[in-house]
Each structure stands twice: as C-alpha cells, then as structure tokens.
Amino acid sequence: xxxSDFWRAFARNKGxxxxxxxxxxxxxxxxxxxxxxxxxxxxMATAPFQPPLSEDALLGSDMxxxxxxxxxxxxxxxxxxxxxTSTAAALAIGVTLGALAGFHGGRIDxxxxxFTELFQTIPNFVLAVVLVAIFTPxxxxxxxxIAIVSWPPLARLARAEFLSLRTREFVQAAITTGQxxxxxxxxQILPNSLSPIxxxxxxxxxxxxxxxxxxxxxxLGDPNAMSWGYMIGAARTVIRxxxxxxxxxxxxxxxxxxxxxxxxxxxxxxxxxxLARSRG
Amino acid sequence: xxxxxxxxxxxxxxxxxxGVHRAAAAGLLAxxxxxxxxxxxxxxxxxxxxxxxxxxxxxxxxxxEPPTLMLGLNQQGPTQTVAGKIYQGLLTYDRKLNPLPSLAxxxxxxxxxxxxxxxxxxxxxxxxxxxxxxxxxxFSTSKFLMEVHPRARAVFSxxxxxxxxxxxxxxxxxxxxxxxxxxAFEVSSAPIVPAHLYEGTxxxxxxxxxxxxxxxxxxxxxxxxxxxxxxxxxxxxYKKDLPYLDGIxxxxxxxxxxxxxxxxxxxxQQTQYSDLEPFEVPRxxxxxxxxxxxxxxxxxxxxxxxxxxxxxxxxxDKRFRKAIAYAIDRKFIRDxxxxxxxxxxxxxxxxxxxxxxxxxxxxxxxxxxxKALLDEMGLKxxxxxVRATVKLMPMPYGETWTRxxxxxxxxxxxxxxxxxxxxxDAAGWAQRVANWDYEITTxxxxxxxxxxxxxxxxxxxxxxxxxxxxxxxxxxxxxxVDELFAQASQENDPAKRQEEYSEVQRIxxxxxxxxxxxxxxxxxxxxxxxxxxxxxxxxxxxxxxDVWLSK
Numbered sequence: 001x002x003x004s005d006f007w008r009a010f011a012r013n014k015g016x017x018x019x020x021x022x023x024x025x026x027x028x029x030x031x032x033x034x035x036x037x038x039x040x041x042x043x044m045a046t047a048p049f050q051p052p053l054s055e056d057a058l059l060g061s062d063m064x065x066x067x068x069x070x071x072x073x074x075x076x077x078x079x080x081x082x083x084x085t086s087t088a089a090a091l092a093i094g095v096t097l098g099a100l101a102g103f104h105g106g107r108i109d110x111x112x113x114x115f116t117e118l119f120q121t122i123p124n125f126v127l128a129v130v131l132v133a134i135f136t137p138x139x140x141x142x143x144x145x146i147a148i149v150s151w152p153p154l155a156r157l158a159r160a161e162f163l164s165l166r167t168r169e170f171v172q173a174a175i176t177t178g179q180x181x182x183x184x185x186x187x188q189i190l191p192n193s194l195s196p197i198x199x200x201x202x203x204x205x206x207x208x209x210x211x212x213x214x215x216x217x218x219x220l221g222d223p224n225a226m227s228w229g230y231m232i233g234a235a236r237t238v239i240r241x242x243x244x245x246x247x248x249x250x251x252x253x254x255x256x257x258x259x260x261x262x263x264x265x266x267x268x269x270x271x272x273x274x275l276a277r278s279r280g
Numbered sequence: 281x282x283x284x285x286x287x288x289x290x291x292x293x294x295x296x297x298x299g300v301h302r303a304a305a306a307g308l309l310a311x312x313x314x315x316x317x318x319x320x321x322x323x324x325x326x327x328x329x330x331x332x333x334x335x336x337x338x339x340x341x342x343x344x345e346p347p348t349l350m351l352g353l354n355q356q357g358p359t360q361t362v363a364g365k366i367y368q369g370l371l372t373y374d375r376k377l378n379p380l381p382s383l384a385x386x387x388x389x390x391x392x393x394x395x396x397x398x399x400x401x402x403x404x405x406x407x408x409x410x411x412x413x414x415x416x417x418x419f420s421t422s423k424f425l426m427e428v429h430p431r432a433r434a435v436f437s438x439x440x441x442x443x444x445x446x447x448x449x450x451x452x453x454x455x456x457x458x459x460x461x462x463x464a465f466e467v468s469s470a471p472i473v474p475a476h477l478y479e480g481t482x483x484x485x486x487x488x489x490x491x492x493x494x495x496x497x498x499x500x501x502x503x504x505x506x507x508x509x510x511x512x513x514x515x516x517x518y519k520k521d522l523p524y525l526d527g528i529x530x531x532x533x534x535x536x537x538x539x540x541x542x543x544x545x546x547x548x549q550q551t552q553y554s555d556l557e558p559f560e561v562p563r564x565x566x567x568x569x570x571x572x573x574x575x576x577x578x579x580x581x582x583x584x585x586x587x588x589x590x591x592x593x594x595x596x597d598k599r600f601r602k603a604i605a606y607a608i609d610r611k612f613i614r615d616x617x618x619x620x621x622x623x624x625x626x627x628x629x630x631x632x633x634x635x636x637x638x639x640x641x642x643x644x645x646x647x648x649x650x651k652a653l654l655d656e657m658g659l660k661x662x663x664x665x666v667r668a669t670v671k672l673m674p675m676p677y678g679e680t681w682t683r684x685x686x687x688x689x690x691x692x693x694x695x696x697x698x699x700x701x702x703x704x705d706a707a708g709w710a711q712r713v714a715n716w717d718y719e720i721t722t723x724x725x726x727x728x729x730x731x732x733x734x735x736x737x738x739x740x741x742x743x744x745x746x747x748x749x750x751x752x753x754x755x756x757x758x759x760x761v762d763e764l765f766a767q768a769s770q771e772n773d774p775a776k777r778q779e780e781y782s783e784v785q786r787i788x789x790x791x792x793x794x795x796x797x798x799x800x801x802x803x804x805x806x807x808x809x810x811x812x813x814x815x816x817x818x819x820x821x822x823x824x825x826d827v828w829l830s831k
Contacts (some may be wrong), residue, residue, distance in 0.1 A: 040690075040693075042686060042689065042690055044687070045688060048616050063559070063616065063683065064616060064617070064686065064687055064690075065616070136702070136703065136704070137703050183443055217342060219703070220703075223682075223685070223686075223701035223702070223703045224689075224700060224701055234679070234682075234683070237557060237559050237561050237679055240563070241559075241563065250432065265693065
C-alpha cells in the first residue's frame with residue numbers, strides 16, 4: 001500500500017485527525033515534562049489546597065502542596081510508558097501464541113486455545129489486581145500484569161488471521177519451495193495479517209492506560225512514580241473540598257483514551273480501505 | 281481547639297491538662313490511700329446545671345464490625361467500645377489516669393507496694409441473674425485472662441497469689457513491687473468474666489461467647505451481623521436509677537462517606553476513633569448539631585514514630601537518625617496530613633501519660649543541621665545530591681499513612697537521603713516488621729497509662745524478640761536504659777520513679793532509637809443532646825451508666 005493512500009484514507013476520518021493532534025500534544029507534554037515542570041512532581045512546591053489559577057499552581061495544588069499541572073505532565077510519561085510497553089509485551093505473547101496455533105492447527109492449536117481460554121475466563125482486572133498485589137507494585141510488575149491479562153484477544157485475532165492465510169496460494173507456494181516454518185510465519189503470513197493486529201493494538205494501549213490508572217487508583221501503583229490514577233485515587237477523599245485535584249487528572253485520562261480510540265478507528269479505516277469506502 | 285468535656289467547666293479542664301505530669305506523681309500516692317468516689321466529685325458541676333432524665337436510645341457507629349463481643353477474648357478497638365458497656369473492669373480512670381471505681385468500690389495498696397486489696401460493690405448481678413462475687417475476679421485474673429489475654433498475662437504473672445478474702449474482697453499479692461499494677465484494671469485490660477459460665481470449660485469454644493454475659497449497665501439484646509448491635513438497659517444494675525438510657529444501638533456502616541453522612545443527618549449521635557477520616561474532621565467540626573473533642577483517649581495514648589532497623593547501615597548511627605529528625609517538619613505532618621489532629625511529640629512518652637517529661641533534646645526542623653550531621657558522618661552528596669538511599673515501608677493502614685510516606689520521601693530527599701517507598705498489605709507488613717525484614721517503617725503503639733505497661737516494651741533489650749510485632753524490632757540496646765526502666769517499674773516512691781523516667785527520656789531523646797512523629801489524637805463527635813458521655817481516660821469505651829439524652 002502506498003503511503004499517500006494511507007494518509008488520504010486516514011485523513012478522511014476527521015475524528016482520527018483530531019485524535020492524532022491530541023495524542024501528539026500529550027506525547028509532547030510527556031517528552032517536555034522536565035522542561036516545562038523542572039523538578040520532582042512529588043515536590044511539595046506550594047501551599048496545600050491551592051485552587052486552580054493560583055499564583056504558582058496553574059491547575060491548583062493537592063493536599064500536600066504538590067503541583068497538579070506538574071503531576072499531570074510527569075504522569076503522562078508513566079501512563080504512556082506503561083501503555084506502550086505493556087501493549088508491546090502483550091503483542092509479543094499474543095501474536096506468538098496465536099501464530100503458532102493458527103499455523104500448526106490440530107493439537108497444538110487445541111492446547112494453545114485451551115490455555116488462552118483459561119485466561120479469558122478470569123476477569124481481566126481482578127487478575128491484574130491479584131498479580132500486582134502478589135508481586136508488590138512497581139513499574140515492571142504493573143507492565144507484566146497488564147500484558148498478562150491483555151494478550152488473549154490478540155492471540156485469538158492472530159490465530160484467525162493465520163488460519164485463513166495459511167491455505168492461500170502464496171503460502172502453499174512457500175511451503176512447496178521448501179521454506180522453513182519460521183520463515184513462512186515471519187516473512188509470508190505475518191506481514192499480511194498485520195493490519196487488524198495494529199488496529200487492535202492501538203486500542204489496547206488505551207485499555208492499558210485505563211488499567212494502570214485503575215490499579216493506581218486502588219493504591220496498587222508504583223509508589224515512586226507519579227501517575228494520573230494515583231492522583232485521582234489520592235484526591236478522591238477530598239473531592240468535596242477540592243474538585244480540581246481529581247478533575248484535571250481525570251480529564252487527562254479521558255482525553256488520552258479518547259485520542260487513542262479515535263486514532264485506532266482512523267487506522268482501521270486506512271488499513272481496511274474497502275470497509276471505509278463502503279461506509280463513507 | 282474545641283476541647284470540651286461535657287459538663288466540666290473549661291477552666292477546670294485546662295487545669296487538668298496543664299497539670300498532667302506534675303499531678304501524675306500525686307496520683308499514685310492518692311491511690312495508695314484509697315479514694316473511692318472521685319467520679320462523683322468530678323461530675324458534680326454537671327448535675328448542678330441540668331437534671332438527667334431517663335429514657336432514649338443513643339445511636340452510634342461500630343466500625344469495623346467486631347468478630348465477637350466477648351471482651352476477654354478480643355480487645356480490638358470496636359469490640360472495646362461495644363463490650364465496654366456489657367463487661368466491666370475493677371477500675372476505670374480519670375483524664376489524668378488516676379483510678380476511679382468501677383466494679384471495685386474502694387481499694388488499698390500496702391505501703392511496701394506488694395499487696396493490693398479491692399472492695400467490690402455489693403448486690404452486683406450478672407446479666408443472667410447470678411450474683412457477682414470475688415470468686416469471679418479471682419477466676420478472671422488468675423485463670424481466664426492468664427490463658428487468653430496477651431497484655432493481662434504479662435501483668436498478672438507478677439502476682440504471687442490472688443485470693444478472695446470474702447465474697448466482696450479480693451487481694452492481689454505481688455512478687456515484687458510494680459506500681460503500674462494499679463493501671464491494669466481497665467475494662468479491656470482486665471475484663472471480669474463470669475466464673476459460673478467459664479470455669480472448667482474451653483474458653484475460646486464456650487457457647488456463652490455468642491451471648492456475652494457481663495455486669496455492665498447494658499445487655500446485648502440483638503446482633504444482626506452486618507447491620508447493627510442493639511444493647512438494652514440492664515434493669516438490675518447495681519447503681520440505683522442507673523443507667524439513664526433505655527439502650528444503645530451501634531450501627532455497622534462500612535463505607536466512610538456514609539458514616540460522615542450518618543452523623544451529619546443526626547442518624548447517629550456519636551462517632552469515635554477512626555470512624556471519620558481525618559480529612560472529614562475539619563468540615564464535620566463546623567456542623568451545628570455536634571461537638572468534637574479529642575479527649576477520652578488518654579488511656580490508649582497512641583504515639584507514632586519512624587521505626588528504624590539498627591541492623592542496617594547507616595541507620596545504626598545516631599547521627600543519621602538525628603539528621604532524619606531534623607529533616608522532618610512534624611507540624612506539617614500534624615496540620616496537613618492529620619488535618620490538625622494530634623500533638624507534636626518530644627520523646628518516647630506521650631504527654632498525657634504519667635511521668636512524661638518535656639525537658640529533653642528536641643528536634644526542630646533544620647535542614648542545615650541535618651546536612652551537617654551527614655557531612656560529619658562522611659556521607660557526601662553524589663552528582664545527584666544523594667548521600668544515602670534508604671527503603672521506607674509505610675504502614676498499610678490507609679490513605680493518611682500513605683500520604684505520610686510520600687511526605688517523608690520528599691522531606692528526607694531535601695537533605696540528600698533518597699527514599700525508596702515500598703508498599704505492602706497489612707499481613708505482609710506485620711510479617712516483615714516482626715521479622716526485622718525492613719529498613720524504616722512507620723508505626724504507632726498504645727501506651728496504656730503507664731510507661732511500664734506501654735513504653736518500656738519498645739526500648740528494652742530483653743524485648744528484642746524476632747517474629748513478635750510491637751516489640752523492640754529496631755534491635756536497640758542500651759544497658760542504662762534497660763536498667764532505668766527496670767528500676768522505675770519496681771519503684772514505689774513516685775518522686776524517684778519520675779527521676780528515673782525523666783532520665784530515661786533524656787537518654788532516649790538523644791539516642792533516638794526511633795524518630796517520634798506524632799502523638800495521635802482521635803476525634804469523638806457527640807450530638808449536643810448527649811450529656812455526660814466521654815468523661816474518663818477510656819472515653820467512649822466506658823460503661824455510659826450515667827449518660828443521658830436531653831429532649
């Protein structure tokens with residue numbers, strides 16, 4: 001597919017463009033957090049309970065006098081970092097297992113799918129809470145927990161793609177020319193099955209950010225990393241006295257997740273042009 | 281600053297509080313001369329103003345729901361508040377921790393401090409109609425509590441004999457003097473249980489545990505699990521015309537916001553201990569229908585501190601611990617994290633406890649001094665300004681403690697001590713602290729009215745016991761401190777005792793085995809119609825025999 005085609009298809013979806021703009025803004029905020037808000041976001045920089053638009057706290061300060069704006073900027077790093085790395089990890093597990101199952105079929109497929117179903121029967125969030133609680137909260141354990149609860153849909157998707165592609169002529173041809181299984185999986189089938197996987201991965205980043213926020217909200221975040229979920233969780237108790245402590249980080253989460261979803265939809269349109277045209 | 285005891289003029293109260301430590305010594309002397317009936321004197325001004333009326337039901341909160349109401353078997357906070365109306369101890373204590381009559385009408389202490397004799401009230405009946413006698417006291421203290429009550433065992437094992445001289449007189453003979461003994465008869469420390477139901481049975485499996493039978497002014501009528509505990513008036517109570525109330529209902533309200541609402545709407549007329557979160561207190565204080573006090577917790581007198589493992593370098597160096605103390609602003613902790621609840625401590629003894637001495641080394645926030653101490657130790661800042669890295673595991677007891685951990689990380693970071701926060705659940709925390717598997721943690725302990733009962737246990741080297749929580753987990757050992765605590769616990773002369781405790785406070789405030797953070801206070805909210813409640817050092821855990829509701 002040509003690049004210009006891709007962009008044209010993507011840009012046809014106005015929502016997607018808006019999402020992309022918001023997302024770029026958030027990435028920029030995360031990237032320049034130390035420049036915009038030098039110093040530690042945990043620093044008790046000003047008086048506690050300062051309302052928004054006060055002198056040295058644009059979005060107000062929290063119950064210990066920490067700057068909410070600084071927390072949001074530095075929190076963006078944690079949220080994006082966790083969203084991306086845990087999705088990458090989930091992709092690695094999910095696509096590998098799905099590819100093996102779909103390509104080999106038979107007993108291997110049965111075994112892998114039963115294993116996947118085992119994970120699918122346990123509610124995502126509950127499992128994530130249990131994992132993080134057992135392995136003590138830190139960035140690594142949170143990423144691992146989110147990846148472990150998020151891979152099964154990816155595995156099923158990859159399996160479906162592989163199942164349908166492996167009977168196509170080009171795969172048959174590759175088999176006849178004596179290419180190894182690994183080569184066929186990686187170089188023939190995988191590139192052709194990527195579009196739906198990319199789309200669902202982009203949505204998964206949003207889910208991962210939400211999961212991380214929920215964990216932090218419950219006090220299961222990394223105690224050394226400032227995150228949006230933590231900010232809301234800590235501010236929840238004083239919401240009647242200080243709305244701004246939970247509203248702004250809440251908005252940050254809403255915007256990020258919304259942007260990711262819009263972008264995901266745009267990707268879907270761009271990568272499945274037939275579908276998009278029939279709709280538009 | 282709304283410290284108000286219902287019915288006691290403000291001037292008297294202020295006098296009470298200022299005189300706490302000076303009067304402490306006099307208190308013990310007075311006890312040895314048998315002083316029954318001081319409660320009546322204290323309460324007198326209230327009676328003059330308003331005449332109590334019979335009737336009405338007091339509604340309060342119990343949170344969390346207690347596992348049992350058998351106070352002898354379970355002494356968790358909520359159990360104490362409810363069961364303190366059903367069971368009684370021999371004594372209760374005034375705000376200055378001087379003994380007052382409860383089941384014992386009067387008492388004497390022999391001049392050598394070895395024999396304590398209690399005269400019990402006549403005509404006391406158990407809720408099942410059986411007479412209460414000295415036999416019940418002997419059974420409770422020499423058998424029942426010795427087997428099932430951790431704190432009581434440590435105290436009553438000091439007795440050579442416990443005997444009933446007649447049906448209404450009990451005599452405790454001690455092996456050696458232990459003046460803190462008189463503080464050990466509070467209802468949760470030594471609840472008196474019915475011998476006729478428990479003698480010769482398996483105490484923990486006795487069916488009577490489900491239907492608590494006590495001597496108190498209120499009886500258990502109904503306990504709907506998850507909903508409420510209903511107590512009703514004991515018609516056969518041994519004090520004429522008491523209690524005034526028809527009953528007390530404790531509602532189980534697990535949700536914190538609903539608890540505030542219950543008080544706000546007048547659904548309950550009393551909240552206590554941690555029923556309301558500290559951040560709710562400033563708002564609730566302004567409600568027109570309630571009063572707030574932090575009095576009534578003198579007996580438990582909680583003190584919180586940074587518990588520091590001396591087995592880890594550089595935490596074993598007292599200069600390092602002093603640097604920590606200088607780096608922390610305790611007023612900030614009190615005002616911003618506890619929303620004004622509590623007092624800034626000076627040393628190991630809570631200022632409301634006997635033998636407190638404020639003349640010790642204190643640590644005002646001073647970043648320069650902290651840095652100078654670290655420099656002196658040779659801990660120079662590296663490229664990032666970090667001199668040392670320590671791990672802090674905040675107590676997992678809710679929001680407030682988490683905030684405290686975050687504050688400490690920042691405050692210590694300012695002097696170059698980098699803090700890594702570790703989070704755990706309650707069970708994991710208890711396990712790790714008890715087994716010395718920590719560097720720094722936050723903790724608080726109750727002091728139970730006397731340094732010998734609630735303070736010494738943290739600092740004496742004989743109490744370095746691996747696997748046991750609330751011991752000397754730091755591994756602090758100072759023979760002089762051991763000696764002074766031992767001497768003071770056996771010293772009959774209050775003046776000498778004060779000297780010994782003063783010296784030990786001076787040594788500890790310089791050695792700084794732990795860094796004291798806050799003398800914690802709990803808020804008690806009372807509807808303005810509730811009279812005579814919360815008058816003693818055990819506050820809301822007392823019997824409420826003379827509490828009444830105005831119309």
